[in-house]
Amino acid sequence: xxxxxxxxxxxxxxxxxxxxxxxxxxxxxxxxxxxxxxxxxxxxxxxxxxxxxxxxxxxxxxxxxxxxxxxxxxxxxxxxxxxxxxxxxxxxxxxxxxxxxxxxxxxxxxxxxxxxxxxxxxxxxxxxxxxxxxxxxxxxxxxxxxxxxxxxxxxxxxxxxxxxxxxxxxxxxxxxxxxxxxxxxxxxxxxxxxxxxxx
Numbered sequence: 001x002x003x004x005x006x007x008x009x010x011x012x013x014x015x016x017x018x019x020x021x022x023x024x025x026x027x028x029x030x031x032x033x034x035x036x037x038x039x040x041x042x043x044x045x046x047x048x049x050x051x052x053x054x055x056x057x058x059x060x061x062x063x064x065x066x067x068x069x070x071x072x073x074x075x076x077x078x079x080x081x082x083x084x085x086x087x088x089x090x091x092x093x094x095x096x097x098x099x100x101x102x103x104x105x106x107x108x109x110x111x112x113x114x115x116x117x118x119x120x121x122x123x124x125x126x127x128x129x130x131x132x133x134x135x136x137x138x139x140x141x142x143x144x145x146x147x148x149x150x151x152x153x154x155x156x157x158x159x160x161x162x163x164x165x166x167x168x169x170x171x172x173x174x175x176x177x178x179x180x181x182x183x184x185x186x187x188x189x190x191x192x193x194x195x196x197x198x199x
Contacts, residue, residue: 022114022135022168023049023077026192028096029067031055033145033194040197041067046075049114051096051192053081064090079116084108096137099124106132116170120150125165135168137192141183142174145195159186 025048029037041050052067054060064080068090071078079094080087087095087110094114097105102117102124109115109132117128119136128136138161140152152174153161162169168189175183176196183191 022189023047024190025049026051026079026116026137026170026172026190027197028081028172028192028194029053030194031057034198037063038066038070041070041076042074043197044074044076047077049077049079049093051079051081051116052092053096054083054086055081060086061089064092068092077114079114084110087113094134097133099128102128102133102136103131105134119165122161122164125161125167125169129165129167133167135170135189136165137170137172138162139171139192140173141171142179144173146173155182155186158183158188162187 028051050067052064068078077093079096080092081096097117099118105115114134116135116137117133119125119128119138125136141158142152170190170192171183171188172192175191175193
């Protein structure tokens, strides 16, 4: 994922004119798959975003403060997963919502925030748009090691969804340096990954 400069440059060009500039690369933390997210965060390119998913960890605030410090030092954005109170407490740049909470995007938004929502279908993407999300993170695109990943939709179905969703789309699920090449014409605003950043 650190070798996606061409994609990132293309995504940046596609973002010109958007009211709220979106990162072209999202690193999703995961307590099981990336238990030590800080070294990964330190390798992200300027302009990328960390999506901090604490999943109720007792030390979530402390973890979040460390990631926020890295983000500020490296020119990254920090989004917090499914916890608007933690996002506000950390002075985060936004919020990422699971699909089941995507309808709360507008209600939970703070001034200046980016709010993204997970979406596993075109219908879910359209619901997120109607609820005020800035972008959706669509998964799974390729076979993934995530225990929650469904059947992969592949780049063709993803491109169709991206054209019809009506809001910017990120690809997640099995996205890495090799598979990202297959998404260059899918009309995406960016890429998202968990495991790919460990290699």
